[in-house]
Amino acid sequence: MGDKKGTIVQEEITPSSLASILDGSGSEKERANIQRVRYTFTNPATQFLEAYLLARKWQTRASCIYYSFRYARTDPAALELGIKALNDRSWPVRYRACMLLAIAQDKAALSHLRNLLETTTTARTKEDALAAINAIEQKNVHLFVDRDNSGKSKLKIQGITD
Numbered sequence: 001m002g003d004k005k006g007t008i009v010q011e012e013i014t015p016s017s018l019a020s021i022l023d024g025s026g027s028e029k030e031r032a033n034i035q036r037v038r039y040t041f042t043n044p045a046t047q048f049l050e051a052y053l054l055a056r057k058w059q060t061r062a063s064c065i066y067y068s069f070r071y072a073r074t075d076p077a078a079l080e081l082g083i084k085a086l087n088d089r090s091w092p093v094r095y096r097a098c099m100l101l102a103i104a105q106d107k108a109a110l111s112h113l114r115n116l117l118e119t120t121t122t123a124r125t126k127e128d129a130l131a132a133i134n135a136i137e138q139k140n141v142h143l144f145v146d147r148d149n150s151g152k153s154k155l156k157i158q159g160i161t162d
Contacts, residue, residue: 022034022059045075052065068081069099072103079100082098083097086112094122094125095125098113107136117130117133
């Protein structure tokens, strides 16, 4: 298993070991471990969802969401992860959850995003929920980052073409 420095895991990957190797650093070691997850499992988003549920640090939870972006439209576990993470205590995690749902472009997420909009007291989270709702309703994932509709900002997610 990996140590706290994020070494490459050489034994079986479990949600618990995955939660321990995702530190949110985006380091080469973290990405190498993610590659191993992608090659080991037919549905990596399920592993990221399970690791998210075990994670204590917000950086780990945010990483679980980030590495699920490419599965947002193809794996229901990614959508479930985004919906669960809307209620996370950390704003960066909620931001990534809103982004994941915008990428998913699944209308089923709208009711959850509207509920977040009504219940959150954090202005940034309200803005993120509104941006995700707009992106889904307009069928334009780029509107999540291009909030003034300038056409100058685009989301580039590996495996997603829009």
